[in-house]
Amino acid sequence: MTVSEFASAKINLALHVTGQRDDGYHLLDSLVVFADAGDRLQFSPAADDGLTLSGRFGASLPVDAAPKGGNLVLRARDALRAVAIARGKAASAVHIHLEKNLPVASGIGGGSADAAAALRGLNRLWDLGLDAATLCAIGLPLGADLPMCVESRPLVARGIGEDLRLLSGFPPLHLLLVNPLVEVSTPVIFRNLSSKTNPPLVLPGEGAGLADWIASLVAARNDLQPPACSIEPKITDVLSRLAATEALLARMSGSGATCFGLYRTAAECLRAARKLEAEHPEWYIQPATTGSETDDGTN
Numbered sequence: 001m002t003v004s005e006f007a008s009a010k011i012n013l014a015l016h017v018t019g020q021r022d023d024g025y026h027l028l029d030s031l032v033v034f035a036d037a038g039d040r041l042q043f044s045p046a047a048d049d050g051l052t053l054s055g056r057f058g059a060s061l062p063v064d065a066a067p068k069g070g071n072l073v074l075r076a077r078d079a080l081r082a083v084a085i086a087r088g089k090a091a092s093a094v095h096i097h098l099e100k101n102l103p104v105a106s107g108i109g110g111g112s113a114d115a116a117a118a119l120r121g122l123n124r125l126w127d128l129g130l131d132a133a134t135l136c137a138i139g140l141p142l143g144a145d146l147p148m149c150v151e152s153r154p155l156v157a158r159g160i161g162e163d164l165r166l167l168s169g170f171p172p173l174h175l176l177l178v179n180p181l182v183e184v185s186t187p188v189i190f191r192n193l194s195s196k197t198n199p200p201l202v203l204p205g206e207g208a209g210l211a212d213w214i215a216s217l218v219a220a221r222n223d224l225q226p227p228a229c230s231i232e233p234k235i236t237d238v239l240s241r242l243a244a245t246e247a248l249l250a251r252m253s254g255s256g257a258t259c260f261g262l263y264r265t266a267a268e269c270l271r272a273a274r275k276l277e278a279e280h281p282e283w284y285i286q287p288a289t290t291g292s293e294t295d296d297g298t299n
């Protein structure tokens, strides 16, 4: 039996940094959605463990499970296997194939999404029956974005990213993802914040429609955007090119460098993609639609 999982790109539509813990991690208030653009993983029983890579960004990734710098997919496999064995379950050898379509270290959680997909996929392959909350707890030590990527549907993330509130009825969105193919270091961006105690998000209440969500998004921010733009001027260039399209909003996701434009229609989003592709054919330029709360993050 081969199990497949889709690792959706994570997009922080807004990200406010509201404080800092004693261990240095920052407290966030972030509205997060997941796109139909992402990586694909396959898990097949095998004589020995293994990982193979393909896709536009596959060649740049490690294939070992070292605690620092190793592939997050293998670190997730090992973390889940330890839990399985502790519960008396077999967690037999598995070959994993990762089709890496998302740019690396790019603010759209590629590594976290892959690791979360590994937790979901191996939970199925090994027939462990663990619920999402348990998978989130296993994933958190691998990265603050892991729990939200396990859920992979519209949500608000607080704490350091582990305190999740799922949003029912969140409207699907047309987004254009644009990355100028520069890697940005998440800790460096956090270190360069000018303020660590910013006001929280103001979100519309129950039953809000698309117009209400867009109004509150326009009024919100990504607090990591100013330090990221100072460190990597190409992000400012991407944002001004997106703002020159029909976008209702142009903003950076996570710690960058991927930015997104938000459009009324798929046609407007595609027009913007064609325009930016003509200007910068070498960039990562990906039209995407975000799912609703009923999607299960797999396909």
Ligand SMILES: C[C@](O)(CO)[C@H](O)COP(=O)(O)OP(=O)(O)OC[C@H]1O[C@@H](n2ccc(N)nc2=O)[C@H](O)[C@@H]1O
Pocket (backbone or CB within 6 Å): 012, 015, 024, 025, 026, 027, 028, 030, 107, 109, 112, 142, 143, 144, 145, 146, 159, 160, 161, 186, 187, 190, 254, 255
């Ligand atoms: C920027 C976001 O992508 C927003 O969703 C996340 O907060 C980052 O999540 P991530 O990449 O999974 O982050 P981790 O791998 O856990 O942390 C990398 C580094 O980022 C900083 N970090 C991360 C998350 C957080 N809430 N506060 C932090 O200060 C810490 O210096 C940490 O050592």
Ligand SMILES: Nc1ncnc2c1ncn2[C@@H]1O[C@H](COP(=O)(O)OP(=O)(O)OP(=O)(O)O)[C@@H](O)[C@H]1O
Pocket (backbone or CB within 6 Å): 061, 069, 070, 071, 072, 073, 103, 104, 105, 106, 107, 108, 109, 110, 111, 112, 113, 114, 115, 145, 184, 186, 254, 255, 256
């Ligand atoms: N499967 C993987 N995919 C992507 N990056 C990986 C993977 N495994 C390990 N890494 C490493 O993890 C680091 C962060 O990658 P990732 O793509 O998750 O960052 P990001 O997009 O900035 O995420 P975030 O939005 O969580 O900040 C990179 O330095 C990369 O080498």
